[in-house]
Amino acid sequence: MIPVMVRRSMALALLALGAHAQAPLENELPALREAAQRGNLRALEEARPRFARHPLEAYPAYWALMAQLERGADRSDVQQFLARYAGTPLADALRRDWLKALGASASWDAFRTEHPKYSGEDAEIACYALQERLGRGDLEAVGEARALFVAGRELPIACDPVFAHLAAGKHVGAEDAWARVRKLLAANALKDAKRTTALLPSRAAFNEKTLDRAAQDPAAYLAREKSPMLSRADKELALFAVVRLARAKPDEAAERLALLAGRLGAGDVRHAWGHIAHQAALVHSPRALDWYNEAGDAPLTEAQVAWRARAALRAGDWKAVLAAIQSLPPEDARDVTWRFWRARALRHLGEREAADGLLRAVARERNFYGLLAAEELGLTLPPDWDSPRAAREDLDRVRAYPGIRRAILLYQVGLDNEALREWLAAVRALDDRDLIASAEVASQAKLPDRAINTADRTVQVHDFAQ
Numbered sequence: 001m002i003p004v005m006v007r008r009s010m011a012l013a014l015l016a017l018g019a020h021a022q023a024p025l026e027n028e029l030p031a032l033r034e035a036a037q038r039g040n041l042r043a044l045e046e047a048r049p050r051f052a053r054h055p056l057e058a059y060p061a062y063w064a065l066m067a068q069l070e071r072g073a074d075r076s077d078v079q080q081f082l083a084r085y086a087g088t089p090l091a092d093a094l095r096r097d098w099l100k101a102l103g104a105s106a107s108w109d110a111f112r113t114e115h116p117k118y119s120g121e122d123a124e125i126a127c128y129a130l131q132e133r134l135g136r137g138d139l140e141a142v143g144e145a146r147a148l149f150v151a152g153r154e155l156p157i158a159c160d161p162v163f164a165h166l167a168a169g170k171h172v173g174a175e176d177a178w179a180r181v182r183k184l185l186a187a188n189a190l191k192d193a194k195r196t197t198a199l200l201p202s203r204a205a206f207n208e209k210t211l212d213r214a215a216q217d218p219a220a221y222l223a224r225e226k227s228p229m230l231s232r233a234d235k236e237l238a239l240f241a242v243v244r245l246a247r248a249k250p251d252e253a254a255e256r257l258a259l260l261a262g263r264l265g266a267g268d269v270r271h272a273w274g275h276i277a278h279q280a281a282l283v284h285s286p287r288a289l290d291w292y293n294e295a296g297d298a299p300l301t302e303a304q305v306a307w308r309a310r311a312a313l314r315a316g317d318w319k320a321v322l323a324a325i326q327s328l329p330p331e332d333a334r335d336v337t338w339r340f341w342r343a344r345a346l347r348h349l350g351e352r353e354a355a356d357g358l359l360r361a362v363a364r365e366r367n368f369y370g371l372l373a374a375e376e377l378g379l380t381l382p383p384d385w386d387s388p389r390a391a392r393e394d395l396d397r398v399r400a401y402p403g404i405r406r407a408i409l410l411y412q413v414g415l416d417n418e419a420l421r422e423w424l425a426a427v428r429a430l431d432d433r434d435l436i437a438s439a440e441v442a443s444q445a446k447l448p449d450r451a452i453n454t455a456d457r458t459v460q461v462h463d464f465a466q
Contacts, residue, residue, distance in 0.1 A: 025050060025054055025056075026054070026056055026410075028047060029056060029059055029413055029415060030413055030414055030415060032044060032047055032059070032060055032063065033063055033415065035063075036063035036064065036066065036067050037067075039067055041067060041068070044060045044061075044063055044064040047060045055402065055405050055406050055409060056406055056409055056410070058081075058084075058085045058088065058090050059090070059418070061081060062081070062085075062090045062093075062094060065078060069097055069101045070101065072101075073101075075110065078094065078098055081094060082094060082095055082117075088403075088425070089422055089424075092118075092120060092425075095117065096118065096122055096125065099111060099114060099118055099128065100122075100124055100128070100158075102114065102128075103124070103125065103127075103128025103158060104128075104158075108135065111128065111129075111132055112132060115129055115132075123153075123155050123158075123159070124156040124158045127148075127156065127158040127159035130148075130159075130162045131158070131161055131162055134162065134165050142169070142171055145163070145171075146166060146172060148162070149163055149176065149180060150172075150176055150179065150180065152179065152180045152182075152183025152184060152187075153183075153187075154184065154189040154192050163196070163199060164199070172199070174200055174201075174204065177196055177199045178200075178232060181196050181197060181236060182236055182239065182271075184196065185239075185243070186240070186275060188244075190211065190212075190215060194208050194211065204231075204232065204233060205233060206236065206237055211237060211240070214237050214240055214241040215244060218240075218241035218242070218244040218245040219241075219245055219249070219252065219256070221241045222241050222242065222260070225238055225241075225260070230263050230264070235264060235265075235268060238260055238264070239268060239271065239272055242260070242272050242275070243272065246276045246279040246280075250276050250279045250283070250285060250287075250288075250291075251280075251285075251287070253276050253279075254276050254287075254291060257269065257273065257276065267298065270294070270295050270296050270297070271295075271298050273291050273292075273296075273298070274292070274295035274299075274300050275304075276291050277289075277292040277294070277304070277307075277308070278300075278304040278307050280311075281307035281308065281310060281311040284314060286314075286315070288307075288311040289311045289312055289314075289315045289317060289320060292320075302329055302332060305324055305327050305328050306324075306328065306332070308320070309321055309325050309328075309338070309341070312324055313341065318344075318345045318348040321342075321344075321345040322342065322345040322346065325341060336362060336370070337369060339358055339361070339369075340358075340359070340362050343355045343358035343359045343362065343376075344376070346358070347376075356377065359373040359376055360373075363377055363379060366462060366464075387463045387464045387465045387466075388436060388461055388463065389440075390433075390436050390439075390440045390463075391437075394433060394434070394437035395437050395441055395444075397434075397437070398434055398437040398438050398441050401426055402426075403422050403423070403426025404426045404427075404438060404441065406419075406422045407420075407422035407423035407450075408441075408445050408447075410422060411445070411447060420450075423442075423450055427454050432458040432459060432460055435454055435455065435457050435458050436455065436458060438454045439451045439452075439455035440463075442454055443466065451466050454466075
């Protein structure tokens with residue numbers, strides 16, 4: 001006979017084995033992702049058969065392929081994955097990173113075949129595509145590359161060969177390079193600025209160590225700058241130091257700029273005032289609007305124009321408010337915030353009919369500014385906030401969507417980044433009815449951020465409860 005204690009131990013062991021067998025398979029995924037990060041591809045390959053027909057079956061295979069990309073993943077394996085899981089976030093992510101690997105290795109035949117299938121926006125891939133096109137003499141690529149260069153945005157290293165090609169062909173010159181450097185320095189993109197100066201003659205470019213000193217202590221750099229005549233490189237460094245100083249001390253930056261003004265061009269001075277005014281507006285300085293006026297007709301960024309409007313609002317200068325809003329890009333000016341404040345400015349300036357027309361349009365919108373506009377017009381009836389509730393059949397249908405199902409499972413095992421990617425892809429093309437149902441599904445799954453974000457995507461019908 002088996003002793004009682006032994007029988008109990010055996011029973012407990014069998015119970016433990018049963019509990020382990022019944023544990024959801026998705027619980028293994030966090031450990032499998034860690035295995036992929038450590039390069040343990042064997043663990044991923046062993047897991048793949050167990051995940052067959054599971055909603056998250058693609059993940060072990062995806063992580064295995066991603067781990068192999070840098071070492072040169074088998075092209076047929078990648079293509080099989082892309083075909084099998086087409087339209088999923090994982091396929092999009094794999095295609096993106098595979099294109100980067102192909103571009104980095106200059107595998108242009110494979111890149112040329114795969115790139116048209118990529119619908120995302122990625123600066124690194126865009127520059128690899130330009131490299132490929134410039135390499136075969138595509139003249140249209142020259143214009144696209146030049147537009148990218150003069151935009152002055154921070155870009156990956158993959159863009160450097162593209163810009164070198166432009167410089168070698170004299171499609172960009174020294175003035176273009178300096179304009180790009182100025183934009184990059186203003187955006188604090190020091191590494192990109194240094195890489196751009198490589199396109200300038202060595203005698204014309206600034207010293208990188210000097211740039212680092214100006215970045216570390218702009219006030220000290222400006223205090224030491226005593227040269228009666230400034231070279232182009234010296235001017236750009238001085239302007240950079242003023243702009244950088246303005247981020248912490250706009251008043252001191254204004255004083256330094258006043259001392260430098262005689263050695264800078266008028267356009268350079270106005271450019272610097274625009275940056276100082278912007279930084280002052282961010283901290284609600286009462287001098288911000290005066291400094292915006294010092295900037296005169298200097299080109300301002302979208303953010304600088306928006307904060308000019310806010311500075312004018314704080315100063316109660318309605319004429320300046322209207323002028324700033326009218327100078328916003330059309331897409332920004334159509335935002336409900338600026339339409340409301342434009343109406344208020346028009347009212348204060350005596351153009352009541354035009355103002356009320358704008359306010360009536362805003363008052364029809366179910367949002368914060370819609371309420372303010374209604375109040376401004378004297379409409380006392382509250383909006384109809386009754387929210388349509390999702391029907392049970394809508395909830396069941398939405399829960400069955402593969403992307404929603406995958407997202408909830410991933411959230412449950414703590415893979416929040418992967419879950420968010422799945423959720424956003426799943427709700428991207430849904431109509432209001434399904435968005436409302438998806439928001440309720442998220443709420444029931446205890447995902448309040450997804451519930452709120454999804455409810456906020458509706459266009460005509462809204463769930464204000466969420």
